[in-house]
C-alpha cells in the first residue's frame with residue numbers, strides 16, 4: 001500500500017491524542033508531515049501545548065506542530081472542558097512540553113505544503129473544528145485540486161447531536177467552516193457520531209491498553225478513565241467513544257469501516273439546528289453526493305489494530 005502523507009488538524013482532546021499516537025506508531029504506513037492546531041475542545045494555547053505533550057509521549061519530539069486559528073470563522077468559540085477537563089488532556093500526569101511550536105501559522109503551513117508537494121499526494125485528517133482548513137481554502141482556492149482526500153471526524157445523522165440536540169461538537173463550533181469544506185469539492189470521508197459511538201472503550205479494551213505496561217498504554221488508559229465520564233453519564237455508554245482514532249484507523253485499514261457516498265450539507269442559519277449535518281442517507285433528494293458518510297465499523301478489529309500499534313511506542 002502506498003504510504004499516506006498526512007497533515008493532522010486537531011484540537012487535543014484525549015481522543016485526538018489517541019488518533020495522533022496511532023499515526024505516529026505507524027511510520028511504515030503514514031508520514032505525518034505536521035500537526036496543525038485549532039481551538040476547539042479547549043482554547044488554542046492549551047490545544048497547542050497538548051499536541052506537543054502527545055508527540056513527546058510518543059517519543060517523537062521532532063514532529064512539527066503549528067498553531068492555527070484561535071476562534072471560529074463566524075461565531076464565538078465554544079469549548080468542551082466539561083468533557084475533556086480544564087487542560088483538555090485530563091487523566092494522565094504528563095510533563096509540560098520541551099519541543100517548540102513552529103513559527104509558521106498552521107494555515108500557511110497547510111497552503112505551502114499543498115502547493116509544494118505533488119498534486120494528490122497529501123491527505124488531510126481533521127479531528128476538530130474545520131476552521132484552519134476552511135481558512136486555507138478561502139485564502140488559497142488553488143490548493144483544492146492538490147488534496148488527495150480529507151478524512152474528518154464530525155457530524156451525525158442517526159445519532160444527532162452530542163453537545164446541542166441537533167449538532168456534533170466539531171461542526172457545531174464552526175458551522176461556517178464546515179459549510180465551506182463540504183461545498184469545496186474535496187473528496188471527503190466523514191466519521192460521524194453514527195460510527196464513533198460504536199468505537200467504545202469498554203473495560204476489557206481499556207484493561208488491554210493498561211496491560212501494555214508502557215508509558216503510552218498507561219497514559220491512554222488514564223485518558224479514557226477520565227474521558228468516558230461524559231458519555232457514560234449522558235448515554236449510559238459502555239465506555240468512552242474513540243471518535244478521532246477512527247480517522248487514523250481508516251487510513252490504516254479502510255476495510256474496517258462501511259458507509260455510503262451521499263450528499264451532506266450543514267445548517268448555518270437556524271440557531272435551533274445550527275451545525276447540524278443534514279445527511280441524505282436515504283438519497284431522497286437530487287442534491288449531488290459530496291461525502292462518503294461512514295455508518296459502521298468492525299469494533300473488535302479496530303481495537304485490535306489500535307492496541308497492537310500503541311504497543312509499539
Ligand code: RIB
Pocket residue numbers: 011013014015016040041127128129153162168169170243244
Ligand atoms: O464530537 C466529538 C469531537 O469533538 C471529537 O473530535 C472530540 O475530540 C471533540 O473535538
Ligand code: CA
Pocket residue numbers: 010011012013015016041127128244
Ligand atoms: Ca477532536
